[in-house]
Each structure stands twice: as C-alpha cells, then as structure tokens.
Amino acid sequence: MNRRSFFKWSGFGLVAAAIGGLGLREAQAGNRYYTGPISDHFDGKVFFNPGGEEPRGFTDLLRWQLGGGKIDWPKAVAAADFVTTRPEPRVEGSRLVVTMVGHATLLIQTAGLNILTDPVWSERASPVSFAGPKRNNPPGVAFDDVPKIDIVIVTHNHYDHLDIATLKRLIERDSPRLVTPLGNDTIIRSDVPRLEADVMDWGDRIEIGNDVTIHCEPCHHWSARGMGDRRMALWAAFVLETPGGKIYHIGDTGYAEGKHYRELKAKHGDIRLAIMPIGAYEPRWFMKAQHQNPEEAIEGFRLSGASFGIGHHFGTFQLTNEGIDDPPKALVTAMSAAGIGNDRFKGLRPGQQFEVPRAGA
Template identity: 60%
Template sequence: MRKTKRRNPYYAGPVSDHFDGTYFFNPGGIEPLGFRELLRWQFGGGRERWPRSVPSPFAAAKPDPSVDGEGLRVTMVGHATLLVQVAGLNILTDPVWSERVSPFTFAGPRRVVEPGIAFDDLPPIDLVLVSHNHYDHLDIATLKRLHARHRPLVVTPLGNDTIIRRAVPDLQTTSMDWGERISHAGISIDAEPAHHWSARGGADRRMALWAAFVLSTPAGKIYHVGDTGFHRGINYKAAQRKHGGFGLAILPFGAYEPRWFMKGQHQNPEEAVIGMKLANAAYVAGHHFATFQLTNEAVDAPTKALREAMREHDIPSHRFRPLRAGEVFDVPPA
C-alpha cells in the first residue's frame, strides 16, 4: 500500500492486515480507481436513462410494532435500507429516507421510488447498522431524524462513528473492526470483511472502514452486506467457514456497470447468486437496485440478470427475493 504521513481525521489505531496507519484497504484486493478513470466512465457513454418515477408494485408497508419468538420479517424501504424484525427488535440497515444520496440537497442521484415505509410509520427502532460512509448508505439527515424519534444504537465500522458523532453528538454509536463481536439486547453482532472502499469527499478516501455484519438471533444467523465487490468469493467463503451458514443473507446485486470500473466495489447479479451459494445462505433478500441511479445499467437490468443467474445456478425464485419498496418477506425457518 502507499506510504504516507497524512493524518486520518476519523480514526487512529494500530496497523493491521487491512489498515496501514492512515488508510484502510482490502487485503489482496482492488483499490478504487482514480479521477482519470472516473472521467473515462462519466464521459464514455453507455449510460441508460431511468424514468423519473418507478412506482413499486407494493403499497407502503405499515409494520407491526415487533416480531417475537423465532419469527424473522424483512420489509424493503429502498436501496440498501431494510427493516429487519427479529427477537422483538426492530433493526434498520443503512437507513436513507432522503430524496438524494449526495453531499448536496439540490444535485446528485435522486430517488425514483418512494420509501417502502413512511418514516412516521416506523415501529420503535432499537438498532441501526451502517455498513460504510458513502452517501447512499450513511445519510446524516436520516440519522438525525432517527435519533430525535427513536434514540437507537448505531453500529458501524471504525471511523464512521467519528463522522456520525460530529453531526449528531449525542447519538449512541459503537464502532467495530473486522472480526470483532458485540452483544446487544439478546443478539450478537459480528463485523466481517467486505470488498469496498469509503469516502465522503475528495480528500478522505479509505479513511473509514467498511464492513458486513452478522446477526446471531433466535431465528438464525443473518448476514447483511451493504456493498461489496465479489473478490473471488473470498469473503463469502470465510463467512461460511466462521458462521456455518445463514438463514438469511441480505445481498446487493445492482449498480454494477461498467464492469471495468465497478468490479472492485459492486458485485453483479451472477456474483450475488454465487455468493449466496458460497456463504451457504438458505434465503436472500436482494437490495441495491431500482431506487437511485448510481451506474450505467437500465433500471430493470439487475432483476432480469438475476432471474437468468438463478436459472443458470439452479436457485429457485423463492430463495433469492429481489425486494421492491414496501414488500414484506417473512423468512421461513432455515
């Protein structure tokens, strides 16, 4: 990795196999491409036009206050935001209710489908998982609203807690490194590797960590991956070896074209299906598609490619569910 004396504004800690003292990195992986490659992509053509509005086939959900016992229910809000109800807890992943995912309110990728749960219809939120600091996953405006209304615990990888606390000083936040485990309200939370990167601007690339999470619950293990490149399946294999498999995996499968630019950060639908098999996941809630246009592919391309990949890999359609806004998935026992 590069040698530098630059100060990391978010995190100071010991050097590790994925932190060089300033920058986090993917061991044996792909670094994010630079500004020249970004311009090549942006001005290289091939970007499909999305509609301004894409109504969901599902009405906005009005969730029950909780799901107890060994039940597991997942409701899609949009993009990487899902409500996970398990063990009497209400958990949000990468919550975004903002109109745009951008440092600006007037520019940047705009939502094309309304949230699948109106913010005021949320049940009491106990726990929030923030996988990394890109704007489509770490939305400060939404975290402020959640803190004002629900006072949840926010769990996030190293360095992102600094970003969150600067904006919402009294928000309860816990940061985790890869391989760490914490307990909360009767469940355990493991932070596991994902192949991605981080940045809030042009000067803080890879200065906060990214991660996947594993929740061990009475309903089984849940593997939440906010964003990842496939990385030869290394992280999926490691998760299976460590955890033995999952009743539910929450996997991204959109925002993947052009491959030459996106391969290191966003897996495509076929890679998501292979990842499901490598991780030994009984069911998948698919996300990261048909909400914000971040990349080149058409709005319906990920679901078409996913159907083809499931046919090719002999995965029944009920096992990998590409959830649309407002859709509710009562996950069968594994």
C-alpha cells in the first residue's frame, strides 16, 4: 500500500501523521511552544504523564492501520436524522444548560456566561481542507446562531480540538477570553495575534468574573500538531467553579486506572456535572492509554462522585475503528451495569441540550 492510499484508506492517516508526528521522537534542540521550569510533568523540553504511558509510535500505527477491523460509517447523516438548535442568549444564576455542537465542542451556559469548549465548525479535523476526517453531521448549532461567547476553553492541540479557522471566526466576532494549557497559546497566536489568553499549568486557577473560577487539572493524554513537536504543549482537564456548583470538563483522556478521577474528588469535593469523552477507543491495544471507552468513562464518573454527566467525542469525526453507534450503545450497557440511570448521564448528539438539575435534585 503506497503512502497516498494509506492516508485515503485510514481516514485517520493524514491527521495521525500531523498530530502524531508519525511516532518520531522530538528532533529539535528545544521546545518550540513553551519555555519554563522543570516540574513533575515537564522535563525541560516535553510534557509527560507522571507514571503514565507515552503514545505509541509509527510501527504500531502501521500495525493498526493495516490490521483491518475498521467499521465503515455512513458517508453522512440523513437530514431527517440531525437536529439544529438555537441556544438562549444567556442563562442566568445557578441554571446550567449544556448544548452539544459536535464531537468535543459544547456550549456551557451558566451564571450569565457563555463558555465554549474545543470549538470546531470546520468541515474537517485536519491540518488541510482537502483530506482528513470529515464531519459526518453538521454542527448542532449553526455558527450564526451561537450566542456571544465570553470564554473559550481549548483543552489541547490535536486538530479535532484546536481548530484555528474556528478560533479566528470567534475572536473576530466576539473577542472572547481564551483559556488553554501551557504552549497552546503560542500555536494559536501564530495565526491569531489578537488573542487574549489565560495560559494555565496543572494546579493553576483563575477568576473569570461572575463568581466563576477555572481550575486547570491533569488528565492522561498527549499533544502534537506536526512532525517532531510531540508533547511540546500541555493537555489538561478543567473544573469550572460556579455559583450553581462545579463542572468538570475533559476534552480527551485515557482512564489511567482512575487516578485523576480519585484526585478530582479528593481536591474538589462535590461535582454537579462531569463532561467526559466516550469515543475514539478502538482498537484498545492502541488507544487504551489515551482514549477511555464508555465503560471506563462510567467508572470514572462513579469515582468522581459527580451528580450528572455528559458523554462526548463520538459520532462526528471517524478517528478510530468503532462504528458510529458503538459508543452510545456501549454507554447504555455500562450505565445499566453500574446502576446509573439515563437521567444522570447522557451521551449527547449534535443539537441536543441538557438542562442539568441542581446536585441532589
């Protein structure tokens, strides 16, 4: 199989080349995105998961891609099967409404703030517009129907989470405040010099107004945008401390034996809502360290002690082997086995909303 056929066949191949660096070790003398002190998760050049696993390399990537087992997705969702929603302009006080746009893009509305996570309105999650994973469904909220955004959270720099084209549109329209882990601001500023960013390390906290505080917390993942920049920008989860309770948001993570969920509960106590990934997990031998499956997500939800949950990261871009409906089906099975009702944890489809009850309701 030649290189062109490999990229076309894989659906993930081109992006794997770009965001995975094809498994090449860092070739530069230093870090192109971030310079800072050595810590328990930064060795002076690259970031790492303490006690965790590095992403697999090019040989394993080829083994996966050439090994078969990929389930075909429909080329596009039929128009009758997708929903578009026009969110409220603002949600005040302790009300909490979350709208799924698609994949890891969610609109969180509470305390009079509009907060958008990992915004991607582009047609492809890719460094180029002509190849790479393509949207299987349109965004659940048309860009022109998105209310004025106050805060954008970018959890890490993979193309299905950090989309420069969308960030440019949002910044030109709304001038939001952007919150992101170390190094990602450098990537964005190269194309968006007007960026106003709060750059956070694990353990940092910032106050953003309206009695809302954002905490930057660990998760088990990795980063890269191109050849040779693997793990040169940090990845993170976030806790939003609001008047109506705490919201835990993870863009991408491996389960990592539940370590970070236990730490979350010990540090933050009661969580009103946990938003966590449930897709892009097959084959497990390749994906397990970096992408949790629905069963692991539900176990993490249980360990976190959160009152309610939302699953995301499925059904929009085909990145891995599982079928388009496999994550929500596996989620139902995992919830049933854990005794968690569908009123507590929802795998939202694009356009769907969840008005989250107050904890204990």
